Amino acid sequence: MLQGARVVLGVTGGIAAYKSIEVCRRLVDAGAHVQPVLTKGAGRFVGETTFSALASEPVRNSLWDEDDPIPHTTLGQGADVIVVAPATARLLADYASGRSNDLLTATLIATRAPVVICPAMHTEMWEHPAVQDNLAVLRRRGVHVVDPESGRLAGGDVGHGRLADPARIVAAVDAVLTEPDLAGVNVLVTAGGTREAIDPVRFIGNRSSGKQGHAIAEVAARRGATVTLVTTSDQPVTGPIEVISVVSAAEMHEAVASRSAQADVVVMSAAVADFRPVSVAGEKIKKSGGIPEIRLEPTVDILAELGGNKRAGQILVGFAAETTDVAANAQSKLAAKNADLLVANDVSAPSVGFEHDTNEVVIYGAAGTATEVALTTKVGVAERVLDAVLDLRLQSPAP
Ligand SMILES: Cc1cc2nc3c(=O)[nH]c(=O)nc-3n(C[C@H](O)[C@H](O)[C@H](O)COP(=O)(O)O)c2cc1C
Numbered sequence: 001m002l003q004g005a006r007v008v009l010g011v012t013g014g015i016a017a018y019k020s021i022e023v024c025r026r027l028v029d030a031g032a033h034v035q036p037v038l039t040k041g042a043g044r045f046v047g048e049t050t051f052s053a054l055a056s057e058p059v060r061n062s063l064w065d066e067d068d069p070i071p072h073t074t075l076g077q078g079a080d081v082i083v084v085a086p087a088t089a090r091l092l093a094d095y096a097s098g099r100s101n102d103l104l105t106a107t108l109i110a111t112r113a114p115v116v117i118c119p120a121m122h123t124e125m126w127e128h129p130a131v132q133d134n135l136a137v138l139r140r141r142g143v144h145v146v147d148p149e150s151g152r153l154a155g156g157d158v159g160h161g162r163l164a165d166p167a168r169i170v171a172a173v174d175a176v177l178t179e180p181d182l183a184g185v186n187v188l189v190t191a192g193g194t195r196e197a198i199d200p201v202r203f204i205g206n207r208s209s210g211k212q213g214h215a216i217a218e219v220a221a222r223r224g225a226t227v228t229l230v231t232t233s234d235q236p237v238t239g240p241i242e243v244i245s246v247v248s249a250a251e252m253h254e255a256v257a258s259r260s261a262q263a264d265v266v267v268m269s270a271a272v273a274d275f276r277p278v279s280v281a282g283e284k285i286k287k288s289g290g291i292p293e294i295r296l297e298p299t300v301d302i303l304a305e306l307g308g309n310k311r312a313g314q315i316l317v318g319f320a321a322e323t324t325d326v327a328a329n330a331q332s333k334l335a336a337k338n339a340d341l342l343v344a345n346d347v348s349a350p351s352v353g354f355e356h357d358t359n360e361v362v363i364y365g366a367a368g369t370a371t372e373v374a375l376t377t378k379v380g381v382a383e384r385v386l387d388a389v390l391d392l393r394l395q396s397p398a399p
Contacts, residue, residue: 001174002032003032004031004032005032005081006032008107009034010084010091010104012087013044013045013088014045014163015153019086021046023083023169024051024054026167027170030174030379031380032056036057037061038104039102040102041088043061063106065103071107072110079107080113082111082114083116083118083169083173085163087118091117092131093130095117095138096138114142115143117138117145118164119147122154123160126161148160150162182220182223182390187225188230188263190213190229190252191210191212192232193206193232193271194246194247194271195232196299199281199284202285204276207355210233211357211378212382213231213233213267214231214233215381215382216267216269217241218239219379219382220382220386221240225265229242229243229244230270231246232246256268264313266314268316269319274299275297275299276297279295306337307339315392315393316338316340316341317343317385319343319345323348334366341363341364341388343362345361359381360374361381365388
């Protein structure tokens with residue numbers, strides 16, 4: 001977990017150094033205490049001012065720092081994790097051979113903290129046997145490597161060697177710091193808002209973005225769970241997650257119904273339509289035809305169905321987006337649907353709910369508990385929801 005973690009962010013002199021600014025920002029946003037360490041080479045590509053302004057500490061770049069007589073041991077011993085992004089071919093060679101000729105390599109040699117290396121270079125450099133041998137040595141020593149991706153490289157070339165996406169890098173750092181307390185647990189998550197077709201171009205939808213459900217799936221995977229995500233959203237997913245894309249409430253129902261029996265935990269965070277048009281027009285309804293009458297019929301109440309079929313030991317988590325009487329509505333929904341936890345948010349409050357990256361919720365438990373989660377990121381909410389799930393599993397272990 002990145003919240004409160006002390007992270008040394010090493011930046012070396014590759015063209016992708018500008019992306020490490022985004023890595024830095026994301027680490028800080030996730031609550032980490034970030035100390036940037038730049039090589040001289042990195043200083044040719046990106047400015048120290050940017051990192052010093054975004055990170056938790058000013059940039060360090062010298063072994064001969066007057067305020068700190070032994071900076072590499074201070075940094076190495078104080079870190080919970082060290083991440084180098086981007087890592088040049090030079091850095092890989094020096095680290096693999098144990099050469100400590102600058103602050104970053106000296107810190108890497110002086111630490112017992114886990115290390116995450118994110119190489120980035122041109123395809124020819126990446127494929128060079130010396131680079132691959134150095135990486136093999138580092139991997140063998142337990143260094144975590146976030147492999148580069150394929151795509152556009154500097155100078156207009158296209159190939160393998162591009163720095164991994166910042167979100168992937170931050171997820172990898174988080175994974176290294178995260179205890180796999182959900183290992184062996186099968187988690188099924190739904191996310192997004194369903195769309196109910198009126199005709200080939202129009203639909204009845206809602207404002208759910210899927211961000212909260214995706215965060216729950218990603219955090220569960222990071223904590224070791226086997227995760228299936230049934231989602232209406234096409235936002236990218238980070239981590240080993242089986243993604244089932246759906247559009248309508250009926251498709252979501254079918255996807256969930258066929259997988260729920262195997263799930264130890266089902267988290268229904270999707271906003272599923274309560275009603276859909278009785279019939280879908282085969283062609284676009286013309287304005288010239290006058291005001292159409294669209295008759296609606298109820299969709300299947302997936303949460304209620306899951307509650308009715310719940311097997312012993314299975315944990316069912318529902319979500320309630322409310323605009324009034326949040327507590328009363330959430331508690332009655334919890335009981336009516338036979339859920340174990342109900343996560344309620346007041347979507348009329350600022351920075352909460354649909355489309356935002358932040359959320360503020362209360363997690364109600366069937367035993368009468370109410371856990372308030374103050375305004376935080378959706379990842380932060382996901383952590384707390386899964387903590388509550390874990391507490392329930394510990395109280396009544398699955399048979
Ligand atoms: C424009 C430019 C781009 C470079 N991009 C990379 C790169 O992506 N990866 C890499 O390993 N080296 C790259 N290099 C070479 C490194 O900058 C060089 O090896 C330098 O000594 C690395 O220094 P450092 O590892 O101490 O930061 C590049 C050099 C230049 C001039």
